[in-house]
Amino acid sequence: MSMEKKPTSDQLLSLYRVMLTIRRSEEQLAKMFAAGLVHGACHTYVGEEAVATGVCAHLRAGDMVFSTHRGHGHALAKGVSPGALMAELLGRETGVSRGRGGSMHLFSPEVGMMGTSGIVAPCILQATGAAYAFKLKGLDNVGVAFFGDGASNNGAFHEGINMAGAWKLPAIFVCENNLYATEIAYSSVTANPEVATRAASFGIPGVAVDGNDVLAVYKAAEEAVRRARAGEGPTLIECKTYRTRAHAEGMRDAGYRSQDEINAWKQRDPIATFRKHLLEDEDAGEPELQKIESDVESGTVAAAKFAQASPYPDPATALTHVFAEETNR
Amino acid sequence: MRELTYTAAAREALTEEMARDSTIFVVGEGIGPRGGNFGTTLGLYELYGPMRLRDTPIAERGFIGMCTGAAMAGARPIVDFMMVDFILDAMGEIINQTAKMQYMSSGRIKMPIVLRGSIGIGKAAATHHSGAYYSIFANVPGLRVVVPTTPYDAKGLFKTAIRSDDPVIFLEHKLLLNNKGPVPEEEYLIPFGQAAISREGKDVTVVAIAAMVQEALAASDALAKEGVSVEVIDPRTISPLDIDTILASVHKTGLLLVVDETPAMCGVGAEIAAQVVDRGFDDLDAPVRRLNGSAVPVPYSPTLEGAMLPGAGSIAAALRELLAE
Numbered sequence: 230m231s232m233e234k235k236p237t238s239d240q241l242l243s244l245y246r247v248m249l250t251i252r253r254s255e256e257q258l259a260k261m262f263a264a265g266l267v268h269g270a271c272h273t274y275v276g277e278e279a280v281a282t283g284v285c286a287h288l289r290a291g292d293m294v295f296s297t298h299r300g301h302g303h304a305l306a307k308g309v310s311p312g313a314l315m316a317e318l319l320g321r322e323t324g325v326s327r328g329r330g331g332s333m334h335l336f337s338p339e340v341g342m343m344g345t346s347g348i349v350a351p352c353i354l355q356a357t358g359a360a361y362a363f364k365l366k367g368l369d370n371v372g373v374a375f376f377g378d379g380a381s382n383n384g385a386f387h388e389g390i391n392m393a394g395a396w397k398l399p400a401i402f403v404c405e406n407n408l409y410a411t412e413i414a415y416s417s418v419t420a421n422p423e424v425a426t427r428a429a430s431f432g433i434p435g436v437a438v439d440g441n442d443v444l445a446v447y448k449a450a451e452e453a454v455r456r457a458r459a460g461e462g463p464t465l466i467e468c469k470t471y472r473t474r475a476h477a478e479g480m481r482d483a484g485y486r487s488q489d490e491i492n493a494w495k496q497r498d499p500i501a502t503f504r505k506h507l508l509e510d511e512d513a514g515e516p517e518l519q520k521i522e523s524d525v526e527s528g529t530v531a532a533a534k535f536a537q538a539s540p541y542p543d544p545a546t547a548l549t550h551v552f553a554e555e556t557n558r
Numbered sequence: 559m560r561e562l563t564y565t566a567a568a569r570e571a572l573t574e575e576m577a578r579d580s581t582i583f584v585v586g587e588g589i590g591p592r593g594g595n596f597g598t599t600l601g602l603y604e605l606y607g608p609m610r611l612r613d614t615p616i617a618e619r620g621f622i623g624m625c626t627g628a629a630m631a632g633a634r635p636i637v638d639f640m641m642v643d644f645i646l647d648a649m650g651e652i653i654n655q656t657a658k659m660q661y662m663s664s665g666r667i668k669m670p671i672v673l674r675g676s677i678g679i680g681k682a683a684a685t686h687h688s689g690a691y692y693s694i695f696a697n698v699p700g701l702r703v704v705v706p707t708t709p710y711d712a713k714g715l716f717k718t719a720i721r722s723d724d725p726v727i728f729l730e731h732k733l734l735l736n737n738k739g740p741v742p743e744e745e746y747l748i749p750f751g752q753a754a755i756s757r758e759g760k761d762v763t764v765v766a767i768a769a770m771v772q773e774a775l776a777a778s779d780a781l782a783k784e785g786v787s788v789e790v791i792d793p794r795t796i797s798p799l800d801i802d803t804i805l806a807s808v809h810k811t812g813l814l815l816v817v818d819e820t821p822a823m824c825g826v827g828a829e830i831a832a833q834v835v836d837r838g839f840d841d842l843d844a845p846v847r848r849l850n851g852s853a854v855p856v857p858y859s860p861t862l863e864g865a866m867l868p869g870a871g872s873i874a875a876a877l878r879e880l881l882a883e
Contacts, residue, residue, distance in 0.1 A: 293631060327664040336663035343630055344662065351623050351655050358627020358635075365583060365609050365633055372627065388620025395615070551699050552664035553723035 236447065241512050244286060244443050246521050248278040248500045251302040253529040254311040258301070258318055260476040267318045270347075271330045274302035276441070276473040280405050280500035281306035282448025284373060284466075287454040291370045293341045293359045295352035298333045299405075299472070300345030303375050308340035311529060315536035323528045323535070328542040346440070349410075350385035352376055353402060360398035360463070371399045371457040379410025381424045390465065394431040399448070399457035402465045405440060407472050407556070412485040425467035433463050440468030443501040444506075470499075565597055567709035567741045568730065571716040572599070574634070574745070576606055582720065585621050586638030595640050596676060596735055609773040622648040626656045629671045629725075636720065639675040641694040642729060643689045649839060656725045657700035669700075672719045672873055674728035677705075678769055679819050679856050679867055681732050687857035690768070693825045695727045696797040702718065702726040702750055703796040707771045709739040711794055714748030723746070731768040751798035754806070759789035762813040762877055765804055765830055766790060770817045776870035788877065798825055804830060805838045812843035813880050817868055822850035844883035849876050 236244070255273040262271045274281070277299075285294070285306035298301040304314055309325050312550045319333050333347040343359070346352055352374045357371035380386055381404055386485025393400040404424045408415055416422055426436025434456075438445040446468055453464035471494040475482035482491075507513040560568065576582050584599055590613040593600030603611040614621045618639060625635035639645045645652065652673070659669045677690040695703045702724050705714040712730065719726040754772055757778055766774035771792045778788035789807050793800055808814050814834055816827035827848040832845055852866035 295627065312693060326662065329664050330662055336666065338630075338663065338666050341751075343627075343667070344659075346655075348650065348654050351626075351651060354620055354623025354651065355627030355630060355655070358624040358629070358633075359631035360627075361583075361624060362581075362628040362631035362633035365628075366581065372631070384619060385623060388615070388617040389624065391615060391617070392624055395647045396612075550661045550663075553660060553665070553668050 233530070238412035240286065241507060242517065242521060244282055244447065245288070245503060245507065245518065247282045247306050248443060248503065249522065249525045250311060250528070251278045251281065251305050252500055254305060254314060254532065255301055255523050257529050257533050258315060259474070259478055261315070261319065261533070267332075267478070268320050270298070271318060271332050271478040272299040272476065273478065274299055274472065276494060276498065277407060277470045278302055279342055279443035279446050279503070280403065280440050280468045280470055281375065282402055283443045284401070284450040286447055287450050288334065288341065288371070288373065289302055290341050291368070292373065293356070293370070294373045294375065295343050295355045295359070296345040296375045297349065297352060297377060297380070298345065298347055300335055300354070300375070304335045304337065304342050304345065306331065307342045309335065309337045309342055311532035312535040315335070315532050316539045319536050319539070320541060321536060321538040322542045349395070350376060350380040350383035352387035353380060353385050356400050356402070357393045357398060360393060360400035360457070363399055369399070369458045371401055371454055373403060374403045375403045375405060377410060378404060378406040378408065378415045379425060381427065382419055390431045390433070390463065393463040394433040397460065397462035398492045399460070400463040401453045401457055402463060404465065404467045405470055406467055407470050408484065411476050414485065423467070425465060428465040430486045433465060435465040435467065437467040437469060440470030441497050441502065443499055443503050497508070559567060559742060561738045562709050563735065564709045564712045564730070564737050564739070564740040564785065565735045567713035568716045569598060569600065570741070571713045571720070573602060573605070575717060575720045576602065576610065581632065584633045584636045584638055585612045585614050585625060587614055587616055587640060588592065588614060589613060589638045598638055598674070612675045615676060618644050619648040619651055623651040623655065625671055626651060626659065626669070629669050630667050634670045636672045636674060636722065639673060641687045642675050642677045642691055643686050645673060645675070646691070652701070653698050657698050660724070661700060668723040669725045670723045671725045672728055672729065673725070676732045677729045677734070678731040678733055678879060679851060679863060680769060682860055682863060683732070684858040684859055685855040690820045692727070692729060692796045695821060696826065700725065701797060704728045704750065704794070705768050705796055706730065706794060707734060707768060707792050707878060709737065709741050711748060711754065713741055714746050715750075717747045718750060729768070733769040733772070733846065748794070750795045751800050752794065753800035753803040754792045754794055755791040755803070756792045757788065757790065759787040759811070761787045761811055762815065762881060763789045763791060763804070763811045764817060764873070764877070765808040766817040767796070767826060768819070770819055770868060773870045774817055774873055775875035777877060780870065780874045786877070786881060799829070800828070801833045801837070804834060808834055808838050809841045812841060814842070815847045815873070815876055815880055817848060817849045817873055818853040819867055821853040822848055823853060825850060844880060847876060847880050868882065
């Protein structure tokens with residue numbers, strides 16, 4: 230985990246706090262799903278927290294993130310509160326999308342979270358478009374797309390990255406290669422197991438990193454964000470990672486991958502690994518880490534209470550926001 | 559009043575709006591230095607340069623999705639897709655993303671994007687260059703669908719489209735592009751959802767879409783010689799649809815024919831007929847009639863193309879039948 234420019238102690242502890250917040254929030258959501266409180270889908274990010282955390286650590290509120298169906302971690306890392314996330318999955322008015330979205334449509338433009346999506350790959354095009362708008366307006370903001378290995382075989386991957394490369398747009402394409410698109414092994418649907426190497430065909434840099442190592446992701450993203458802000462164009466980052474829960478809550482997690490494989494990846498848990506590293510490198514002591522853990526724990530409990538106490542949206546508002554100009558429908 | 563072609567009128571709207579708002583940019587194939595296949599952006603590249611007149615790869619899904627993201631980030635993209643048939647490759651982006659973005663974000667993200675290009679049968683352009691598809695778009699919550707017929711309407715409606723915070727599908731019929739008509743020097747905008755009464759009459763109402771308005775007007779001339787007074791209504795926007803103007807006309811005439819070059823099944827004519835029967839049944843002296851293009855892929859040869867399409871003759875014949883009811 231060597232770094233050229235080592236993050237400060239505060240930055241390191243912040244990475245730990247964000248990863249833990251994602252983990253605890255999703256464990257809470259899994260409980261709520263099991264209790265029947267979540268009305269629709271719930272795809273957790275457990276095991277992949279280092280990716281969103283390492284990338285979003287470099288982003289400002291004006292930078293924009295475009296995400297996937299597995300987007301709770303991206304939303305939280307970009308600044309959405311656990312309460313607003315949980316309330317959304319519970320279908321409440323206080324939810325991040327005010328009950329119109331659920332897990333797969335999390336929107337918080339106030340913090341640059343521009344949506345999770347039930348469709349694979351449009352996020353790549355939209356991040357490219359946001360980057361175009363930033364360049365048009367002369368801003369040094371960046372557009373970031375998070376997507377899975379599945380999206381890398383979709384036409385939008387080719388079309389979006391090609392345009393971003395051709396026009397040197399400030400975009401960052403973060404592929405979370407967790408080996409499976411839903412339950413289809415990546416190796417069974419592509420002859421090239423490497424996503425990062427595809428960058429060469431677009432004439433842009435492509436880097437592969439250990440997606441379970443938050444510092445490796447942090448470092449790759451740091452360079453990608455620097456390049457983007459400096460007008461040097463987009464970067465493709467492939468983060469090799471793994472989800473340790475099922476594709477979605479309530480789904481069987483068998484028949485397409487082995488328990489041995491899952492156990493092996495659990496041994497490489499990004500949060501436990503990072504905690505051990507912080508202690509070994511003496512970047513943090515037990516008391517500091519335990520303080521963060523108890524803060525996150527109480528925050529999670531408060532968020533769950535807030536979500537469950539929140540009202541459902543008024544049915545009379547079901548037809549609002551189809552158009553900006555509601556008159557003359 | 560001075561006269562401009564339909565294309566020149568729309569281009570004037572674009573030129574004026576781009577001068578007014580620096581966040582507007584246009585993407586498409588050959589819309590930069592070349593000025594567009596139909597001259598839609600002629601001369602603009604020299605004024606505004608490559609960031610605002612962006613030639614794209616042939617990747618409709620890609621650049622429409624890209625423009626959706628740009629609109630989310632506060633720009634005002636205009637997609638010049640040349641032929642509407644080409645954006646069928648981007649239907650997932652348009653229907654699942656562009657049209658739903660405002661709702662999904664509970665109104666916190668606007669979607670100021672215009673998707674403009676040509677439609678229409680009649681130039682032996684064959685099946686991949688002759689579609690219209692406005693009924694499909696009108697079926698999608700969140701899209702405005704605009705089909706101007708005159709140069710005056712093209713300019714006034716294009717300005718409204720560009721300034722709208724909603725996604726607008728702006729469809730320009732190939733047979734109308736070179737038509738000339740009066741266009742005022744001074745600025746004007748035409749609101750969506752207001753039909754034009756193209757010809758006033760009292761005996762029978764014809765609602766016609768795009769190039770069919772010309773055919774309906776020609777049929778009306780023929781019937782005028784037979785002493786029949788035909789009212790021709792051009793909805794101008796398919797969504798929102800100005801049903802009130804149509805109902806008022808039917809109240810006056812008691813008879814309605816809807817003429818549309820696209821297939822009848824689930825089409826605009828079906829929608830208009832259903833709404834008129836629902837709200838104006840007592841005004842009707844006969845069932846609502848529809849005259850449509852045939853439900854076939856558009857053929858190439860002019861004799862085949864002509865055989866599938868309504869025209870002034872078949873419209874006049876349909877009107878005589880309706881009047882005889």
